[in-house]
Amino acid sequence: MRRIISILLLGIVALGIILTLVKIPFGVSKTKVGKYYIDKGVEETGVTNIVTSVVVNYRGFDTLGEVTVLFIAALGLGAVLSTRKKKVKRKVEPASLILYTGCRFLFPLILLFGVYIFIHGHLTPGGGFQGGAIVASAFLLIYLGSRERRIGERGTKAIESLGGLIFVVVGLAGLVISGYFLRNFLPKGIPNLLFSGGIIPIIYIAIGFKVGSELAGIIDNLGGAVSRLS
Amino acid sequence: MVNPVLLIVVPLGLAFAIPLFGFISKRIEKYIPLTAMLFNLIVSLLLIPKALQQPIVVSIGGFPPPFCINLVAGPVGILFSAIIALVGLLVSVYALDYIKQGATGEYHILYLLLLVGATGVVLTGDIFNLFVFFEILCISSYALVAHSGDKAGIESAVKYLIQGAIGSSLILIAIALLYGLFGTLNMADIARNIDSVSSISVFVPLVLFITGLGVEAAIFPLNAWLPDAHSSAPSSISAILSGIAIEVGIYAVARVIFTIFGAQSILLFLLLLGILTLLIGEMCAFSQRNIKRLLAYSSIGQIGLILFALGIATHSGVVGGLFQIISHALSKALLFLAVGYMIYRTGSLEISTLEGMGRKMPLTSLAFTIGAFSLVGLPPFVGFPSKFLIVRAALIAQEPLFVVLIALVLLGTIIEGAYFLRIVQVLYFKGEKSNSKIEDAPIVALIPIFILMLLILIIGIYPKLLTGVLNSAAGEFLNRVGYIKSVLG
Amino acid sequence: MIYYLGAFGLIFIGLYIVLVKHNLIKVIIGLSILNTGINLFLISIGFVKKGTAPIFSHPGLKAIRMVDPVPQALVLTAIVIGVAVLALALSLAIRLYQHYGTLNLRKIREQKW
Numbered sequence: 001m002r003r004i005i006s007i008l009l010l011g012i013v014a015l016g017i018i019l020t021l022v023k024i025p026f027g028v029s030k031t032k033v034g035k036y037y038i039d040k041g042v043e044e045t046g047v048t049n050i051v052t053s054v055v056v057n058y059r060g061f062d063t064l065g066e067v068t069v070l071f072i073a074a075l076g077l078g079a080v081l082s083t084r085k086k087k088v089k090r091k092v093e094p095a096s097l098i099l100y101t102g103c104r105f106l107f108p109l110i111l112l113f114g115v116y117i118f119i120h121g122h123l124t125p126g127g128g129f130q131g132g133a134i135v136a137s138a139f140l141l142i143y144l145g146s147r148e149r150r151i152g153e154r155g156t157k158a159i160e161s162l163g164g165l166i167f168v169v170v171g172l173a174g175l176v177i178s179g180y181f182l183r184n185f186l187p188k189g190i191p192n193l194l195f196s197g198g199i200i201p202i203i204y205i206a207i208g209f210k211v212g213s214e215l216a217g218i219i220d221n222l223g224g225a226v227s228r229l230s
Numbered sequence: 231m232v233n234p235v236l237l238i239v240v241p242l243g244l245a246f247a248i249p250l251f252g253f254i255s256k257r258i259e260k261y262i263p264l265t266a267m268l269f270n271l272i273v274s275l276l277l278i279p280k281a282l283q284q285p286i287v288v289s290i291g292g293f294p295p296p297f298c299i300n301l302v303a304g305p306v307g308i309l310f311s312a313i314i315a316l317v318g319l320l321v322s323v324y325a326l327d328y329i330k331q332g333a334t335g336e337y338h339i340l341y342l343l344l345l346v347g348a349t350g351v352v353l354t355g356d357i358f359n360l361f362v363f364f365e366i367l368c369i370s371s372y373a374l375v376a377h378s379g380d381k382a383g384i385e386s387a388v389k390y391l392i393q394g395a396i397g398s399s400l401i402l403i404a405i406a407l408l409y410g411l412f413g414t415l416n417m418a419d420i421a422r423n424i425d426s427v428s429s430i431s432v433f434v435p436l437v438l439f440i441t442g443l444g445v446e447a448a449i450f451p452l453n454a455w456l457p458d459a460h461s462s463a464p465s466s467i468s469a470i471l472s473g474i475a476i477e478v479g480i481y482a483v484a485r486v487i488f489t490i491f492g493a494q495s496i497l498l499f500l501l502l503l504g505i506l507t508l509l510i511g512e513m514c515a516f517s518q519r520n521i522k523r524l525l526a527y528s529s530i531g532q533i534g535l536i537l538f539a540l541g542i543a544t545h546s547g548v549v550g551g552l553f554q555i556i557s558h559a560l561s562k563a564l565l566f567l568a569v570g571y572m573i574y575r576t577g578s579l580e581i582s583t584l585e586g587m588g589r590k591m592p593l594t595s596l597a598f599t600i601g602a603f604s605l606v607g608l609p610p611f612v613g614f615p616s617k618f619l620i621v622r623a624a625l626i627a628q629e630p631l632f633v634v635l636i637a638l639v640l641l642g643t644i645i646e647g648a649y650f651l652r653i654v655q656v657l658y659f660k661g662e663k664s665n666s667k668i669e670d671a672p673i674v675a676l677i678p679i680f681i682l683m684l685l686i687l688i689i690g691i692y693p694k695l696l697t698g699v700l701n702s703a704a705g706e707f708l709n710r711v712g713y714i715k716s717v718l719g
Numbered sequence: 720m721i722y723y724l725g726a727f728g729l730i731f732i733g734l735y736i737v738l739v740k741h742n743l744i745k746v747i748i749g750l751s752i753l754n755t756g757i758n759l760f761l762i763s764i765g766f767v768k769k770g771t772a773p774i775f776s777h778p779g780l781k782a783i784r785m786v787d788p789v790p791q792a793l794v795l796t797a798i799v800i801g802v803a804v805l806a807l808a809l810s811l812a813i814r815l816y817q818h819y820g821t822l823n824l825r826k827i828r829e830q831k832w
Contacts (some may be wrong), residue, residue, distance in 0.1 A: 002738070002829075004740055006734075006735055006738040006739050007735070009738070010731050010734055010735060010738075013731075013734075014727065014731060016433075016434040016437065017403070017407070017434055017727065019430055019431060019434060020407050020411070020430075020431040020432075020434040020435065021407075021410075021723055022431075023411060023428070023431040024407070024411060024764065025411035025425060025812045026720055026722070026723065026763070026766070031409070031412075031413025031414070031765075031787055031789070032296070032413040033296060033297060033413060033414050033415070033789055034413065034765065034787035034788055034789045034790075036297050037297070037773075037788050037789065038782045038785050038788065039782060041773075041788075042775055044293070048774055048775040048776060049773075049776075049793045050567055050773035050774065050775075050785070050788040051772075051773060051774070051788045051792055051795075052763055052786075054752065054788045054789060054791075054792040055792045055795055055796075057291050058291060058293060058297060058298050058299075059298070059299055059358075059359075059789075059792055060290065060291055060299075061290045061291075061299040061354075061356075061359055062299065062359055062362050062792075062793075062796050063796070064239075064356060065350065065359065065363055065365075065366055065796075066244070066362060066795075066796045066800065067368060068242060068245075068343060068346070068347075068366050069362070069365055069366055069799060070799055070801050070803050070805045071245075071246070071343070072340060072343055072366065072369050072370045072373065072803065073802070073803030073806045073807050074806075075336045075339055075340055075367065075373070076336070076340060076369065076372065076373025076376075076807050076810070077373075077806055077807060077810045078333060078336055079332070079333040079336035079337065079340065079373055079376070079377055080373060080376050080377075080379065080384075080387075080807070080810045080811060080814055081810050081813065081814065082332065082333045082336075082379075087486045087557075103334060119762075123776070124774070124776065125772065125774065127795075129795060129798075129799060133825070140643035154253070157254070158249070158250065160244050160249065161247060161249045161250045162247075163248070164242075164243075164246030165243060165246045165247055165250075168239055168242060168243035168246060169243070171239060172239060172243070172780060174292075175235065178292060179292075180288075180289065180290065180291060180292035181233070181235045181239065181288070181290045181291070182290050182291045182786045183291060183292040183350070184291070184292075191775070192775070192776070192777075218806050221810070222806070222810065222813070225810065225813045226813065358732075358793055358796075362796060362800070365800050365803075365804075367806060369800075369803055369807060372807055373807060373813075376811060376814070379814065380818075381818045381819075384811055384814045384815050384818060385815065385818075385827055387811055388743065388808075388811050388812070388815055388824075391804070391807065391811060392737065392746060392750070392808075392810055395750050395804050395808070396734070396737060396750075396753075398800075398804075399730075399733075399734075399750075399753050399754065399757060402757050402761075402797060403730070403757055404762070405793075406757065406760050406761045406764060406790075409764060409789070409790065409793075415789070453754075456814045
């Protein structure tokens with residue numbers, strides 16, 4: 001019964017969406033706003049990766065919200081999983097030598113790659129979120145390799161807060177200096193160089209650190225809760 | 231110059247900084263939301279005179295409006311942000327003493343971020359940005375409902391999360407369809423172009439928006455999460471969820487219908503949904519034994535009333551709806567705050583355990599009574615002028631259908647009166663005169679309760695205080711062309 | 720057009736799972752599929768035939784064949800929001816399991832719907 005009703009419901013929704021969809025042309029031209037960004041983006045922001053210029057500058061406020069959402073998730077996870085019980089010292093089966101050594105070998109390389117991705121976010125594909133996710137994957141690897149090792153909670157918390165604060169403070173500096181929040185008030189430099197784009201790389205690096213530490217914190221929290229569960 | 235962007239950014243920055251303050255001293259943490267909301271209240275009040283003359287449009291990043299995100303601080307936005315700041319401030323004072331257990335630091339950050347999300351939703355002029363702030367509001371409320379970590383809290387948070395996640399997915403589909411159709415995300419820009427495509431293809435995004443936003447706004451039949459979530463959250467959070475979160479959902483529905491789509495055809499449907507929500511909410515509330523579930527169902531009823539008033543879509547109807555939003559925010563916050571300490575002292579949610587509270591906790595019981603009378607709509611409390619305006623608006627509209635519907639609204643009010651009077655009777659006239667050790671709420675909790683009581687009385691006696699703001703706010707909702715002009719020039 | 724079909728296929732599979740399945744983990748997987756479908760739909764709205772990524776990585780690239788950057792920025796945001804919801808949902812699932820010993824949503828009915 002439930003299935004039939006759901007399928008009927010979905011059928012109605014599908015029919016409606018198809019009616020709208022036929023009006024949306026596929027794969028042809030760019031829309032108004034997108035065209036503006038491609039035409040003017042490099043000139044106005046000094047960044048060659050237009051997606052980055054949209055994410056950090058044109059729609060920077062969305063990104064501020066996005067960072068906040070991840071911050072909420074990390075905090076909410078901590079609040080939900082926090083137990084008043086003392087952490088029981090459990091004997092964890094150590095990982096095999098190959099896994100352990102491999103993880104220790106790969107850890108700095110992955111970390112370096114993640115940092116590269118978010119430092120070059122305004123030049124090449126990638127950026128703060130992608131780089132941050134890669135950094136967090138390095139910590140996931142450490143967690144797999146040597147399970148007893150934990151990530152310092154105070155450290156991740158401090159980096160999270162500082163990253164968010166840098167974003168807000170840079171935005172407010174724009175407000176003070178030029179009257180617009182998140183205005184790109186620094187010199188834009190020559191496009192395609194590492195030091196270009198004004199505030200954009202600064203914000204993306206802050207986001208990179210923040211996302212990396214947040215995701216690492218989430219992994220740590222979930223892992224701790226699961227090992228208590230079993 | 232005071233910039234409306236500060237209303238969002240400063241509390242956000244402070245929220246990011248709370249963990250750092252926490253390193254210095256754990257005791258500072260709980261004062262930060264209070265400071266941030268005090269700041270927001272002052273800024274909102276400063277901005278009101280300017281916003282009344284002309285909506286303040288701020289672009290972020292300094293590019294011309296359709297190409298960047300812009301904030302529109304019109305009368306509606308500023309009115310809502312002032313209410314959010316006021317209720318947020320009072321509840322954070324209350325929480326100073328109320329929240330003692332569990333992850334308190336996380337509680338205060340999430341609480342502040344919930345309010346930031348709500349403020350962002352009411353101020354933004356960009357549809358995707360609205361979605362982002364809406365998610366901030368929703369996700370922090372999922373986490374806060376589960377804050378207590380007990381069975382009921384976790385279970386209702388799971389329900390809330392699943393339904394909320396489906397709702398926000400629908401909103402995202404609608405945004406994608408709109409972007410495909412118009413190639414822009416600016417609300418004014420979409421509104422300007424909405425007539426250029428056939429009405430069928432616009433209708434689907436509209437329905438998806440109403441369904442998606444309706445989950446958070448608790449419109450029937452999308453409100454299955456609400457009684458659970460509101461009743462199992464900590465009382466301070468219930469007050470915010472009931473007083474702020476669902477109102478912001480209603481605001482988003484109204485903004486989408488009135489400003490973006492200008493959809494006249496769907497208003498009748500909205501009206502009927504409102505009536506249905508009202509009657510179902512009130513009837514379920516009538517049969518409740520659990521005091522917080524009763525209040526939660528009564529919130530559903532009130533949302534139905536607000537939806538009904540907005541659905542009338544005349545000037546006086548929208549004024550009545552907005553007034554009802556204010557009166558519901560104040561009264562419901564007061565009720566939940568008062569009930570919070572009664573439950574804290576008795577340890578039970580059953581209405582029958584509240585017997586004789588009128589003698590044991592006289593001040594809290596008085597607050598509860600005032601809040602209940604105000605919700606029912608008795609003079610001289612704030613609920614009276616708001617309900618009166620709605621009834622008058624429906625009668626002025628001179629449609630025979632409205633007369634029938636207003637009769638149903640009055641029926642809902644009678645049911646509401648019946649169950650609230652029953653509780654007041656339990657509070658004062660039942661129970662033996664035993665000398666139990668239950669004492670009244672602490673002074674920190676009584677201060678916000680008193681301020682809310684005063685506000686309910688003052689606005690109830692002088693509703694003219696708000697008439698100016700409400701009139702221009704209703705004007706902003708109904709005057710689409712004016713909105714588009716003020717943003718895009 | 721096939722991109723739209725694929726994206727909406729995923730969206731409807733996700734919605735169906737969420738509506739019908741009883742196990743919380745399956746519901747969470749459904750939400751995740753739903754999110755992926757929406758992201759694909761957003762990306763395919765910005766698609767341009769034979770287009771390139773909107774990055775001027777070397778001089779001489781023509782702007783005319785670049786895909787729309789806005790949906791890509793939106794998808795970035797949507798992915799992060801999806802991850803946030805997913806993480807919170809999983810943590811709630813862990814706690815629910817601690818309390819009830821089961822993840823079957825039909826069996827967990829302490830409170831009336």
